Amino acid sequence: MENSRSGILLETGTNEVEIMEFTIDGNYYGINVAKVREILVSAPVRYMPHAHPAVEGIFKPRDQVITVVDLPRYLNDREEEKHEKDLFIVTNFNKMFIAFRVHTVVGINCISWRDIQKPDNTISNGSDGVATGIAQIGDKLISILDFEKIVADIAPETTIQISEIEAMGKRGKSETPIWVAEDSILLTQMIRQALTKAGYVNLKTFPNGAELWDALQPLRGRTDLESQVSVVITDLEMPQMDGHRLTKLIKDDKELRSIPVIIFSSLITEEMRRKGKLIGADEQLSKPEIGHLVNVIDQLLEDRRASEEEF
Numbered sequence: 001m002e003n004s005r006s007g008i009l010l011e012t013g014t015n016e017v018e019i020m021e022f023t024i025d026g027n028y029y030g031i032n033v034a035k036v037r038e039i040l041v042s043a044p045v046r047y048m049p050h051a052h053p054a055v056e057g058i059f060k061p062r063d064q065v066i067t068v069v070d071l072p073r074y075l076n077d078r079e080e081e082k083h084e085k086d087l088f089i090v091t092n093f094n095k096m097f098i099a100f101r102v103h104t105v106v107g108i109n110c111i112s113w114r115d116i117q118k119p120d121n122t123i124s125n126g127s128d129g130v131a132t133g134i135a136q137i138g139d140k141l142i143s144i145l146d147f148e149k150i151v152a153d154i155a156p157e158t159t160i161q162i163s164e165i166e167a168m169g170k171r172g173k174s175e176t177p178i179w180v181a182e183d184s185i186l187l188t189q190m191i192r193q194a195l196t197k198a199g200y201v202n203l204k205t206f207p208n209g210a211e212l213w214d215a216l217q218p219l220r221g222r223t224d225l226e227s228q229v230s231v232v233i234t235d236l237e238m239p240q241m242d243g244h245r246l247t248k249l250i251k252d253d254k255e256l257r258s259i260p261v262i263i264f265s266s267l268i269t270e271e272m273r274r275k276g277k278l279i280g281a282d283e284q285l286s287k288p289e290i291g292h293l294v295n296v297i298d299q300l301l302e303d304r305r306a307s308e309e310e311f
Contacts, residue, residue: 251279
């Protein structure tokens, strides 16, 4: 049992990621292997009327009906010829199975998040961009696509819903400082809007774990640490430093480990949950459950106040 635990620890918090490299029209793109369930040869797809133009339809490889997204059509904003040798990358994130049509799959590379750069606005077009990072593998530049953003564009109802917060009724304002590490500009805006609607108006956002970690350093030794940051919410996939690495650094630090850390990610599987628990995450939630996130923040803060009152 101890050997199994050590193996998982070696894989967690190392700030590395496995990227599956694929091509569309000769351009190189990447997806986190943790999102990929299987690769299939493209198959006939049943057309679904009134769907988004990039949605080809559905197919049923076994016992499950899966939506197929024409990724070349989405990226190039035009209809493209489909080929028999096209492949389907079947993914699982945000508790959904979706297949993405691509032209070829090149292979898998293990790289450090430090080597993945955030594209600037001239490339990513701000919140409308679909590249969450740029990685160099050999002599090739790989665009790491923001698949959550792609799905949110195609089916807005599958992403964060402010209606979940509105259903909670009237809530008071809180100046409790909450820090958020999230690389997606769109999701950062959505999380900020939702938490503000829930009454948490004192928010600081960071585009990756490295910048949040750097911002924590001047707080060392301060007796008012909680008044500076009461909760950290972190995504998992981020350039420079991922959420597992950030969580591990905080929880291994004697001065900072008291800060509650919530992992809020589209990749919360049982395996990921086990990894997060081993490095000390206080809670782990799957996007886009924003109402659940607010309830967990409420509970963590209440537990912390109750603990302090005991002393």
